[in-house]
Amino acid sequence: MKLQPLDFEKPIFELERKLEDLKRHSRAQDINLDPEVKRMQAKIEEMKRETYDKLTAWQRVQIARHPQRPYTLDYFSSAFTDFIELHGDRLFGDDKAMPAGLATIGDHRCVVVGHQKGRELKENLKRNFGSAHPEGYRKALRMMRLGEKFGLPVIALIDTPGAYPGVGAEERHISEAIAVNLREMMVLKTPIISVVIGEGGSGGALGIGVADRVLMLENAYYSVISPEGCAAILWKHRSHAPEAAEALKLTARDLEELKLIDEVIPEPLGGAHQDHEQTATILKKTIVKHLKKLTEMPIEKLLAQRYAKFRKMGEFAGDVSKNGT
Amino acid sequence: MPIFKKPDFRSESKKRDMPEGLFQKCPGCGEVIHHLALAENQRICPKCDFHFSQTARERLEHLLDPESFEEHDAQMVSVDTLKFKGMATYTDRLKTYQKKTGLKDAVITGTGKIEALPVAIAVMDFNFIAATMGSVVGEKLARIVETGTSERLPVIIISASGGARMYEGALSLMQMAKTCGALALHAQAKLPYISILTHPTTGGVSASFATVGDVILAEPKAMIGFAGPRVIRETTHQDLPPNFQTAEFLEEHGLIDMIVHRKKMRSTIADLLKYLAPKK
Ligand SMILES: [Zn+2]
Secondary structure (H helix, E strand, C coil): CCCCCCHHHHHHHHHHHHHHHHHHHHHHHCCCCHHHHHHHHHHHHHHHHHHHHCCCHHHHHHHHCCCCCCCHHHHHCCCCEEEEECCCCCCCCCCCCCCEEEEEECCEEEEEEECCCCCCHHHHHHHHHHCCCHHHHHHHHHHHHHHHHHCCCEEEEEEECCCCCCHHHHHCCHHHHHHHHHHHHHCCCCCEEEEEEEEEEHHHHHCCCCCCEEEEECCCEEECCCHHHHHHHHCCCHHHHHHHHHHHCCEHHHHHHCCCCCEEECCCCCCHHHCHHHHHHHHHHHHHHHHHHHHHCCHHHHHHHHHHHHHCCCCEECCCCCCCC | CCCCCCCCCCHHHHHHCCCCCCEEECCCCCCEEEHHHHHHCCCECCCCCCECCCCHHHHHHHHCCCCCCEEECCCCEECCCCCCCCCCCHHHHHHHHHHHHCCCCCEEEEEEEECCEEEEEEEECCCCHHHCECHHHHHHHHHHHHHHHHCCCCEEEEEEECCECHHHHHHHHHHHHHHHHHHHHHHHCCCCEEEEEEEEEEHHHHCCHHHCCCEEEECCCCEEECCCHHHHHHHHCCCCCCCCCEHHHHHHCCCCCEECCHHHHHHHHHHHHHHHCCCC
């Protein structure tokens, strides 16, 4: 698979192309250009480090949206094995933007759910660009209840620009579907791990994100609003998205610092799309590590910790209440 | 995709920014009404019943038994944790709205009585940064719901909101989980939660505590929805059905239990609580 460069990666890709030319030239003409090749390789390495070590928030958003980034179903068949897809919310339909079912990770049999994007137009139309309808959230909850009933932990992979803003979604109460998930996930009697693998777009992301462990891939983002949406409102133009991305503190490291997530999962240099297999391996290792701890915990303790974790989120001052917790 | 975009406000909210204006034009019928006449009528147009927005204090005054309200967490204020750099700083916004409204933030919470029935109550005030939910709103709501749980009180929340508060980034997003979590424990204790939706209730507030009431009431013609109509039109290139995202539309589509005229709200809540409130 040939990788598509993001704008800020173009100088690197350009140099890599030149390196290939040089090597070809050396072979064709049978001249030894090894010193030049070495010099150029060193330069590429340096450029990569310089670029990828200090990615801006906006660059990470672009990586999180990279069309070659691994998606939910990729992980269901790489980090997981024996995936059985189960369809439908038993109320209205089957939301293809939110596949779900049963799968195994390491020794753990699980319920899995996640947002699914498409790579090209046809697939994207089927997957609605990863934006789920109410049916998706209701299907997700139905699967989670299966997990509760059969003692299977729930793994939810988050990758959505946001819940779908459409007429049907509103008519069937997308707000209520998300809200019910928030309430029910808080008290679901089985361990839950959510991983933001790409885009964590506001309420649509959180709708499967109330969990005992919330993990984030290094270049994923998680935000109350898209950078473009925020820019349109606060800067009066979408072109200010890079500034908005910075201001929103939406990167994995930012969220870890704000204590809103539990762990950042490292990605291969340049992003998960550079090496699907390696990313899946790290993801699997991290999920299994947490599952081991969570499945050993008594359920009452687990639920108390889950509540306490979200209960602590928030920053404020002037607290002189007698009711303070 | 801006999910938590502010809804299209009617001219009404702009007019309210001019405190010196003695008269207001009714968006419902065009009648010009003196502000005292409006205030005396719970801010309902005497001619066409249009419900103008009310401040949180006004609502509490009309809903609760006199002298029964005990406010909680009155001093809690927002902080600019993200050091948000936009066109205006968050700290400046907060100061401006605190001065303009006399409020510390967008919700007032406490305990009180409705027709002698004790309740834990929260009222959002749209005049404060469009009653967006940041940490203070989330924390005050979580606390009053927890008070409801520990003191075995019904919870009443009157919502109005433009959604989550962008200036607090993901901190504000997580308030959705926090408030719903507190309500989950309240529900497990078999205590009633009545959610009252007023104009407008949107975004992260509609997608959290506002839509998980045991009973959901709404004021007539209130705009209620997840995404704003403009966002939906731009995303889908679809025409919106008539009355889309109004309380009436949502009652028809099964979200709302009852549309209640403001003057009947107090007695309706009391009637419901007589069935649902825990026996003492
Ligand atoms: Zn009128």
